[in-house]
Amino acid sequence: MSGTSPALQPPADALTPVRHPDAPAPGEPLGSHYAECFGCGDGRPHGLRLQARAGEGVSVTAEFTVRPAHQGAPGLAHGGVLATALDETLGSLNWLLRTIAVTGRLETDFQRPVPVGTTLHLEAEVTAVSGRKIYSTATGRIGGPDGPVAVRADALFVEVKVEHFVEHGREEEIRAAMDDPDQVRRVRAFEVNP
């Protein structure tokens, strides 16, 4: 069973997404947006360490290999971890738009169990943009990039200013991020390339 709620249907006057001229070339790795991110950072021992690459247009591909720390049932990936993989992949799309955005809504279909040791091959694309709202969709396949779909999601991301994180984040992590020149450079790339 799968389906998408009306909240994830773009309005009739939504625009076709436009890849930012400075977006990484197709095939180029996007890198982590934050080393401590549970989805893509290498600073979290049990994190997903998901690696995304730019695709054509406003699309990305990514891989995530399920480890024992990611189990829900014995030998199977936890659904919330799979949703995280979809969320992270969808979130990385915003780098191609040079827009900072957070997940507002994420609707997930779990179509096949995903065993520990499996590599999930993810693909995502932005389908429409309407004001601050970014509509996107993703699939995760097993057994190879052309294997059967195990999980899929539709999402709405909402554009925010960098102040969103400064205002809501815990002070010690925000301070550490601001003291990290690589982090500051990455955030500036968004601010100077509107």
Ligand SMILES: CCCCCCCC/C=C\CCCCCCCC(=O)SCCNC(=O)CCNC(=O)[C@H](O)C(C)(C)COP(=O)(O)OP(=O)(O)OC[C@H]1O[C@@H](n2cnc3c(N)ncnc32)[C@H](O)[C@@H]1OP(=O)(O)O
């Ligand atoms: C140098 C130091 C700083 C470091 C900076 C680091 C930079 C890092 C770079 C990149 C980070 C990306 C991280 C990726 C990680 C993976 C993605 C995640 O997991 S993100 C975490 C989970 N998500 C949240 O925590 C959102 C929590 N929610 C909110 O903050 C708000 O609700 C927010 C921003 C989503 C919306 O709040 P509003 O007050 O700004 O705007 P309103 O007016 O409510 O919504 C705008 C439009 O969106 C629709 N909308 C909002 N939420 C919706 C929903 N759930 N379903 C449907 N529509 C929704 C509304 O109906 C409205 O639409 P109409 O303009 O009226 O047509």
